[in-house]
Amino acid sequence: xxxxxxxxxxxxxxxxxxxxxxxxxxxxxxxxxxxxxxxxxxxxxxxxxxxxxxxxxxxxxxxxxxxxxxxxxxxxxxxxxxxxxxxxxxxxxxxxxxxxxxxxxxxxxxxxxxxxxxxxxxxxxxxxxxxxxxxxxxxxxxxxxxxxxxxxxxxxxxxxxxxxxxxxxxxxxxxxxxxxxxxxxxxxxxxxxxxxxxxxxxxxxxxxxxxxxxxxxxxxxxxxxxxxxxxxxxxxxxxxxxxxxxxxxxxxxxxxx
Amino acid sequence: xxxxxxxxxxxxxxxxxxxxxxxxxxxxxxxxxxxxxxxxxxxxxxxxxxxxxxxxxxxxxxxxxxxxxxxxxxxxxxxxxxxxxxxxxxxxxxxxxxxxxxxxxxxxxxxxxxxxxxxxxxxxxxxxxxxxxxxxxxxxxxxxxxxxxxxxxxxxxxxxxxxxxxxxxxxxxxxxxxxxxxxxxxxxxxxxxxxxxxxxxxxxxxxxxxxxxxxxxxxxxxxxxxxxxxxxxxxxxxxxxxxxxxxxxxxxxxxxx
Numbered sequence: 443x444x445x446x447x448x449x450x451x452x453x454x455x456x457x458x459x460x461x462x463x464x465x466x467x468x469x470x471x472x473x474x475x476x477x478x479x480x481x482x483x484x485x486x487x488x489x490x491x492x493x494x495x496x497x498x499x500x501x502x503x504x505x506x507x508x509x510x511x512x513x514x515x516x517x518x519x520x521x522x523x524x525x526x527x528x529x530x531x532x533x534x535x536x537x538x539x540x541x542x543x544x545x546x547x548x549x550x551x552x553x554x555x556x557x558x559x560x561x562x563x564x565x566x567x568x569x570x571x572x573x574x575x576x577x578x579x580x581x582x583x584x585x586x587x588x589x590x591x592x593x594x595x596x597x598x599x600x601x602x603x604x605x606x607x608x609x610x611x612x613x614x615x616x617x618x619x620x621x622x623x624x625x626x627x628x629x630x631x632x633x634x635x636x637x638x639x640x641x642x643x644x645x646x647x648x649x650x651x652x653x654x655x656x657x658x659x660x661x662x663x664x665x666x667x668x669x670x671x672x673x674x675x676x677x678x679x680x681x682x683x684x685x686x687x688x689x690x691x692x693x694x695x696x697x698x699x
Numbered sequence: 700x701x702x703x704x705x706x707x708x709x710x711x712x713x714x715x716x717x718x719x720x721x722x723x724x725x726x727x728x729x730x731x732x733x734x735x736x737x738x739x740x741x742x743x744x745x746x747x748x749x750x751x752x753x754x755x756x757x758x759x760x761x762x763x764x765x766x767x768x769x770x771x772x773x774x775x776x777x778x779x780x781x782x783x784x785x786x787x788x789x790x791x792x793x794x795x796x797x798x799x800x801x802x803x804x805x806x807x808x809x810x811x812x813x814x815x816x817x818x819x820x821x822x823x824x825x826x827x828x829x830x831x832x833x834x835x836x837x838x839x840x841x842x843x844x845x846x847x848x849x850x851x852x853x854x855x856x857x858x859x860x861x862x863x864x865x866x867x868x869x870x871x872x873x874x875x876x877x878x879x880x881x882x883x884x885x886x887x888x889x890x891x892x893x894x895x896x897x898x899x900x901x902x903x904x905x906x907x908x909x910x911x912x913x914x915x916x917x918x919x920x921x922x923x924x925x926x927x928x929x930x931x932x933x934x935x936x937x938x939x940x941x942x943x944x945x946x947x948x949x950x951x952x953x954x955x956x
Binding site: 443455520530543560574682685 | 752779791825832
């Protein structure tokens with residue numbers, strides 16, 4: 443399982459490059475396979491729809507069990523909301539084909555979207571943070587709410603993946619309501635869209651002014667804690683950071699907003 | 700601010716390699732500078748002690764304000780518990796030297812320790828997770844406890860940085876007590892030491908059997924949620940993953956342990 447990183451070749455690790463060149467077969471969502479340059483003669487590509495994760499994982503294991511060297515391609519880090527867990531889930535199935543027992547499964551990490559957006563904006567992940575997917579395709583929405591409430595109440599910086607989709611129009615608004623109980627409207631939010639790709643757009647806005655209609659499924663959000671600070675210098679884009687130190691007199695971060 | 704990743708050259712991004720080659724000056728903790736191969740003739744190195752972060756950041760900004768092209772070197776991701784926030788803190792100082800106003804400050808992300816340890820062990824970060832530093836050098840210990848309690852109670856996977864040090868012998872034990880209120884003793888924990896370096900050692904152990912005396916400051920811990928699963932196959936090291944799906948009937952994760 444290899445991670446391309448957010449898109450830019452300069453953010454793809456040499457390990458991943460080498461695994462992609464050596465693979466006899468590339469398995470992945472069509473959009474991600476399109477980000478991989480042509481491989482050696484004979485290398486086969488098995489593109490699929492983004493929602494066929496279990497089937498794609500099983501197909502990759504079948505190919506590997508048959509002696510092929512398979513790269514399962516994710517964007518970002520395959521270990522973070524991506525294909526690595528999907529493949530491991532297949533391996534753990536009670537009815538897993540016996541032929542899979544001998545397949546060697548390794549993970550090559552990549553820069554994930556929150557790191558890329560954070561880097562472009564400064565250092566908002568410089569202190570304790572929580573990473574939450576707002577997708578309720580595979581987990582009940584109350585679990586998402588409980589996690590947002592817990593993380594916001596304990597003053598974590600929050601990185602939000604899958605903030606919206608065609609089938610999830612209201613969840614982000616609800617998430618921002620929950621976070622807004624624990625943060626002032628001036629809390630900096632990094633809105634990173636297509637980071638590391640040609641259409642990259644990274645902005646720093648206040649929590650109260652975040653326009654949810656501008657957020658889509660290719661966006662990652664990083665919402666500051668109560669200590670996250672904006673640095674403004676004349677003639678430059680605003681940058682943000684979360685200090686390494688935390689004020690000793692802030693006894694109850696959940697009231698700090 | 701550049702991130703070397705966990706150590707292995709195969710995990711260092713091409714962006715970071717290029718910035719290191721182009722820099723006129725490398726600033727950083729001696730141990731990290733030692734991980735960088737010799738640069739072009741004339742490139743200067745400014746090694747420092749690991750605890751002089753503010754001074755190191757200010758020195759880097761002074762060099763850059765004087766026209767030098769400076770790479771501030773961190774291991775892992777400079778944006779995660781590392782030098783990027785330290786440099787931004789200096790920039791944000793009320794008494795920042797006027798000469799710093801024109802310094803361009805950019806961040807080149809890297810693979811961070813939790814990603815590396817997770818990749819070696821499977822996909823424990825496959826679902827929502829929280830990243831917490833146990834260091835109380837710069838934040839009050841009660842803040843750490845509150846965050847651990849919140850994240851464990853909401854059933855996040857937990858990645859723990861700086862789990863111990865010579866000056867912090869008891870904090871990890873206390874952290875494990877807090878997490879243990881919300882997790883069974885069988886919860887898988889990834890113990891990653893020196894990941895990506897020659898002495899790499901990655902183990903998967905149960906929460907109850909974790910030997911804190913084997914954990915040091917070069918270790919990162921990833922503690923599973925209640926859904927994190929161990930995959931055992933004959934003749935192979937145990938692997939772990941956190942499923943992408945969450946059971947709909949698990950109403951109160953904090954009682955699930």
